[in-house]
Amino acid sequence: MTEAFERGDFTQLHATVIAPGLCTRCGACAGICPHGAITIASCDSLPVVDASLCTHCGRCLPSCPGQGYPVTAWTAARGAPADADPTWGPVHGIWRGYACDAEIRAAAASGGIATALLCYCLAAGLVDEVVVVTLEAGQPVVRFTDDPAVVTAAVGSKYAPVPLLQTVLPALRERPRRIALTATPCQLAGWYRATTLLPRLREYLVLAIGLFCGHVQTTDSLTAIGSTINVRYPDAATFVGWRCGPYPGCARFVTPEGEVREKPLYPWLDIAVPFFTPQRCFLCPDGGNWLSDLTLGDIHAGGTDETVVIARTAHGQQVLAAARDAGVLTYTAMTDAEKRATVVTGITRSKLRAGLERIAWHQRKGLPAPEFDYAPAVMCRAKIPGQTPGLLKYLLAMWWRHPGRLAWLRRHPRLLEWLGRQLYRFPTALPGYRLLRRLRRG
Numbered sequence: 001m002t003e004a005f006e007r008g009d010f011t012q013l014h015a016t017v018i019a020p021g022l023c024t025r026c027g028a029c030a031g032i033c034p035h036g037a038i039t040i041a042s043c044d045s046l047p048v049v050d051a052s053l054c055t056h057c058g059r060c061l062p063s064c065p066g067q068g069y070p071v072t073a074w075t076a077a078r079g080a081p082a083d084a085d086p087t088w089g090p091v092h093g094i095w096r097g098y099a100c101d102a103e104i105r106a107a108a109a110s111g112g113i114a115t116a117l118l119c120y121c122l123a124a125g126l127v128d129e130v131v132v133v134t135l136e137a138g139q140p141v142v143r144f145t146d147d148p149a150v151v152t153a154a155v156g157s158k159y160a161p162v163p164l165l166q167t168v169l170p171a172l173r174e175r176p177r178r179i180a181l182t183a184t185p186c187q188l189a190g191w192y193r194a195t196t197l198l199p200r201l202r203e204y205l206v207l208a209i210g211l212f213c214g215h216v217q218t219t220d221s222l223t224a225i226g227s228t229i230n231v232r233y234p235d236a237a238t239f240v241g242w243r244c245g246p247y248p249g250c251a252r253f254v255t256p257e258g259e260v261r262e263k264p265l266y267p268w269l270d271i272a273v274p275f276f277t278p279q280r281c282f283l284c285p286d287g288g289n290w291l292s293d294l295t296l297g298d299i300h301a302g303g304t305d306e307t308v309v310i311a312r313t314a315h316g317q318q319v320l321a322a323a324r325d326a327g328v329l330t331y332t333a334m335t336d337a338e339k340r341a342t343v344v345t346g347i348t349r350s351k352l353r354a355g356l357e358r359i360a361w362h363q364r365k366g367l368p369a370p371e372f373d374y375a376p377a378v379m380c381r382a383k384i385p386g387q388t389p390g391l392l393k394y395l396l397a398m399w400w401r402h403p404g405r406l407a408w409l410r411r412h413p414r415l416l417e418w419l420g421r422q423l424y425r426f427p428t429a430l431p432g433y434r435l436l437r438r439l440r441r442g
């Protein structure tokens with residue numbers, strides 16, 4: 001796989017990516033189109049083309065990360081350390097930290113490092129503007145800003161597909177400016193693919209802050225989550241955010257009477273992930289966001305309100321250190337055990353392994369799948385191909401996602417939640433599983 005991609009128009013993009021369920025909704029196709037012919041109307045929508053505007057210029061297909069991307073070649077080109085563990089991606093250092101501003105830290109998804117870094121980039125004059133994702137009327141909205149108040153108000157993760165590049169690429173083409181942004185792995189891969197065609201834009205991205213990414217969910221997951229706490233969303237409630245309140249936070253709804261109803265993070269993930277995650281997320285091995293300068297994530301497994309920070313480039317490490325010296329954030333080293341528990345088991349290796357395993361299964365069955373260029377050592381250590389509980393869990397989830405079965409389940413919120421928990425935590429949540437495991441070990 002090289003950087004020279006096949007040219008192809010929207011018809012091919014639709015046939016090879018959108019129709020087979022490989023679209024990430026990153027917005028690269030819409031953003032690269034010089035005629036504004038492609039639109040992603042909302043974060044739940046797929047790209048559509050206005051045939052009267054399309055000139056078949058052939059830019060949309062090569063800019064699409066849904067078909068996969070040469071992640072190893074790209075990270076090597078950006079100076080990945082030679083001794084890096086091939087399943088961790090490029091690592092210059094791993095820390096845990098938080099924003100020194102207590103209000104940012106309290107409102108943030110994790111420890112507020114993303115918000116603190118964006119504010120620092122503006123204050124230090126490293127960038128002209130930053131790109132943030134705000135939540136407006138329950139919908140994620142992409143905004144360029146040089147106002148720290150807007151950056152601070154955009155704090156928190158939006159677990160929906162956000163067509164970031166639909167806004168970012170045309171805005172930068174129209175008025176080039178130095179920016180920093182936060183991005184999920186597919187958004188960042190879309191940036192790299194699109195800027196292969198528009199290389200001039202690359203110099204304007206001063207800092208790419210990647211977010212660990214397990215999954216995103218379409219916003220109809222909120223209706224299903226609401227139904228388990230007697231909230232009729234969107235008809236009779238507004239949605240405030242996915243990570244409100246003390247760490248790790250709750251999905252929060254407010255009824256017309258002003259009553260606040262909440263569903264804690266892990267129980268809502270049980271419902272959202274198996275049933276409302278776009279299929280392409282299940283085929284993504286890049287949860288650790290290898291293409292960023294700095295990757296940020298949660299300390300799950302009993303963690304506190306701190307952000308895990310991986311410096312993926314020397315430049316990212318320098319900006320992080322400068323932000324600490326300026327007093328906007330602080331961080332400390334992680335022990336090897338912490339790294340293994342939160343970083344490796346938590347996301348980098350688990351997502352890599354599950355993603356590659358499912359891709360291998362799709363390929364064996366002749367089904368559409370994205371292509372990546374991971375080294376044979378990674379494939380081997382990811383245990384490909386294998387019939388593991390991870391694969392079985394994916395196949396079971398896919399069976400239940402059949403529209404008829406899912407519609408039936410949605411009429412039974414308690415069952416939806418119970419089954420979601422079994423599927424998301426398969427096989428550990430199965431009744432008797434822990435007892436059986438203990439007996440076997442004994």
Ligand SMILES: Cc1cc2nc3c(=O)[nH]c(=O)nc-3n(C[C@H](O)[C@H](O)[C@H](O)COP(=O)(O)OP(=O)(O)OC[C@H]3O[C@@H](n4cnc5c(N)ncnc54)[C@H](O)[C@@H]3O)c2cc1C
Nearest residue numbers: 108109110111112113114115133156157158213214297298
């Ligand atoms: C869709 C998604 C899935 C994630 N999955 C995991 C996971 O499985 N495991 C894990 O450890 N961490 C995951 N994260 C990362 C985690 O939720 C935090 O975003 C990260 O730890 C940074 O926290 P923070 O407190 O430093 O960020 P904050 O200071 O709260 O700032 C978050 C920043 O992210 C931006 N942002 C929010 N949503 C999006 C979006 N959809 N696209 C682009 N930018 C956005 C906001 O504009 C804001 O600037 C995910 C994040 C997202 C958005």
